[in-house]
Amino acid sequence: MKHRKQIDRQAVRRECLARLRYMIDTGVPRLEEVERVIIEFAMDLHGDYRGKAAEELGMGVRTLHNKLKNYTRSEVQPGASELNSHREFSKDPAGRVL
Numbered sequence: 001m002k003h004r005k006q007i008d009r010q011a012v013r014r015e016c017l018a019r020l021r022y023m024i025d026t027g028v029p030r031l032e033e034v035e036r037v038i039i040e041f042a043m044d045l046h047g048d049y050r051g052k053a054a055e056e057l058g059m060g061v062r063t064l065h066n067k068l069k070n071y072t073r074s075e076v077q078p079g080a081s082e083l084n085s086h087r088e089f090s091k092d093p094a095g096r097v098l
Contacts, residue, residue, distance in 0.1 A: 007044070007045065007046075007047055009045060012041065012044045015041075016037060016038075016044075020037055023037070036067075036071060039053070039057065039067060039071075040071075042056055042057050043068075050064055050065060050068075
């Protein structure tokens, strides 16, 4: 069994709320933008474990995988902390998100 790092759940929640507040304060955010923040929140909360994140989000792992594949997590999001804003998902040799 692999050892997973401890996740500061409160810090993850604060970051998600800060990003959502920023988006709302600057106008009505697009649904895709809100969805991305929520998906990233679930992934961070579950240590990037897609199975648990997908279950909590109420979607299939394959659907989550496809959505993550379309995101470029390396871009800095307005209002995001430096802690996770530059992190990328692990990729296999073909460039697919693991």
